[in-house]
Amino acid sequence: MKKDLGVVPAVYPMPVLMVAAYDENEKVNVMNAAWGQICDDDKIILFIGEGKKTWLNIKASGAFTVALADRAHMEAADFFGIASGNKMDDKFERTGYHAVKSGLVHAPVIEEFPVTMECELLEFQKTAHVSGIVGRIVNVKAEEAVLDEKGRIAPEKLNALMFDQFTNGYYVTGERAGQAWNAGVGLMKK
Helix, strand or coil, rough: CCCCCCCCCCHHHHCCEEEEEEECCEEEEEEEEEEEEEECCEEEEEECCCCCCHHHHHHHHHHEEEEEEEEHHHHHHHHHHCCCCCCCCCHHHHHHHHHEEEECCCCEECCCCCCEEEEEEEEECCCCCCCEEEEEEEEEECHHHHHHCCECCCCHHHHHEEECCCCCEECCCCCCCCCCCCCCCHCCCC
């Protein structure tokens, strides 16, 4: 029997996304954003509140990067979610992490995270209920260590962090459970 839990953000898993952008002085800022999703083959939407440092930086620069956090970098990834760039001027520097300028968009690529999407700002979406940033993915960079023999990102090598909104925990991806667009084929024949 199911038990009523009330209003709970019951989507699991949520990605642990590291969103980075330059400020007006070319200073790197990174935030941890679990509320983001691919919304087309070459588009991503991030649900970031208006006025956040990263939101302001993306508005000013017109570009951003989105990296997938992994187990090896969980401490810094969590810190990027705890600390506010509006209140802590040396937020990025405290981690000791390194950034290089993307060659395709005006945004930093954080070297420590294994997979990074380089994005150009397409639009801000603002309604009474949601604040979203839509970007076009112009390139994806990935460390060779997380690629399979065909050059694709291998989730079992990535150890990407997932956020659980039930208990505020981090989990790691990796076990393959089935093949998409194939596991349900048997039901097509009924």
